[in-house]
Amino acid sequence: METAGRPQDAVVVAIDGPSGTGKSSTSRAVATKLGLRFLDTGAQYRAMTWWMLTNEVDVDDAAAVALASDKPVLVSGTDPLNPTITVDGVDASGPIRTQEVTAAVSAVSAVPEVRARLVELQRTACAESAAAGGIVVEGRDIGTTVLPDATLKVYLTASAQARAARRSGELKGVPGAGQMSVEATREALVRRDAADSGRKTSPLAKADDAIEVDTTELSLEQVIEAIVTLVDEKLKERTTG
Ligand SMILES: Nc1ncnc2c1ncn2[C@@H]1O[C@H](COP(=O)(O)OP(=O)(O)OP(=O)(O)O)[C@@H](O)[C@H]1O
Numbered sequence: 001m002e003t004a005g006r007p008q009d010a011v012v013v014a015i016d017g018p019s020g021t022g023k024s025s026t027s028r029a030v031a032t033k034l035g036l037r038f039l040d041t042g043a044q045y046r047a048m049t050w051w052m053l054t055n056e057v058d059v060d061d062a063a064a065v066a067l068a069s070d071k072p073v074l075v076s077g078t079d080p081l082n083p084t085i086t087v088d089g090v091d092a093s094g095p096i097r098t099q100e101v102t103a104a105v106s107a108v109s110a111v112p113e114v115r116a117r118l119v120e121l122q123r124t125a126c127a128e129s130a131a132a133g134g135i136v137v138e139g140r141d142i143g144t145t146v147l148p149d150a151t152l153k154v155y156l157t158a159s160a161q162a163r164a165a166r167r168s169g170e171l172k173g174v175p176g177a178g179q180m181s182v183e184a185t186r187e188a189l190v191r192r193d194a195a196d197s198g199r200k201t202s203p204l205a206k207a208d209d210a211i212e213v214d215t216t217e218l219s220l221e222q223v224i225e226a227i228v229t230l231v232d233e234k235l236k237e238r239t240t241g
């Protein structure tokens with residue numbers, strides 16, 4: 001039997017949560033350990049935003065964004081050791097991390113036409129990963145909307161202070177990322193989470209059947225181990241139940 005476009009034995013892990021909770025780093029490492037593919041859906045929303053900014057589409061004009069949303073050709077590479085993203089054939093992995101993109105991404109990702117287009121790409125990547133055994137997909141609406149039949153759903157959280165400290169450490173020395181204090185970073189994270197949670201179409205939310213992991217006091221290694229253990233448990237349930 002197949003569910004949501006994937007064979008029943010493929011492993012699909014959905015990892016959601018607010019900004020800076022460790023979704024990307026954890027998901028990549030879990031995918032690497034388990035030999036699965038990896039998809040950073042935030043990178044796709046950022047790539048769409050970068051295209052809008054580069055092509056002078058007013059990101060606050062939802063109708064203009066909707067009209068343009070089928071134009072960029074977005075391609076995500078799903079090797080967890082070398083995740084890639086191109087827009088119209090150009091490597092976008094650097095430009096999508098600038099503050100200009102970060103400031104505009106919530107507005108672009110609130111547009112239903114943008115979401116419909118990217119959800120389709122995400123489900124295709126998931127279906128294509130089945131041959132490799134499955135995928136770890138991270139974002140904001142993976143467990144609630146994109147992959148409601150995922151094998152395991154995890155919702156990562158952490159205090160705003162811990163997330164800001166992690167994020168501002170990470171941005172030091174990244175060209176174009178700009179320098180912000182921990183306090184300014186914290187405010188920007190909280191503002192973006194509020195916009196992502198408050199939008200009408202598939203907002204940031206914990207799925208009812210997701211397992212919440214608070215990473216505030218955990219090292220990255222501890223979070224990775226906790227999720228690998230949860231996947232193992234789900235797979236055992238599958239064989240025994
Ligand atoms: N448990 C942890 N302890 C300490 N640092 C961590 C932990 N998890 C992640 N980090 C660090 O925090 C920063 C943010 O992590 P990451 O980019 O994975 O978060 P994210 O949830 O994907 O963020 P975003 O939603 O903004 O893309 C990175 O520098 C990462 O190395």
Ligand SMILES: Nc1ccn([C@H]2C[C@H](O)[C@@H](COP(=O)(O)O)O2)c(=O)n1
Binds near residue numbers: 106109139192
């Ligand atoms: N499934 C997703 C993934 C991301 N977004 C939006 C909301 C975020 O603020 C933005 C950037 O994501 P990040 O790179 O910080 O993980 O993209 C979304 O709406 N749905």
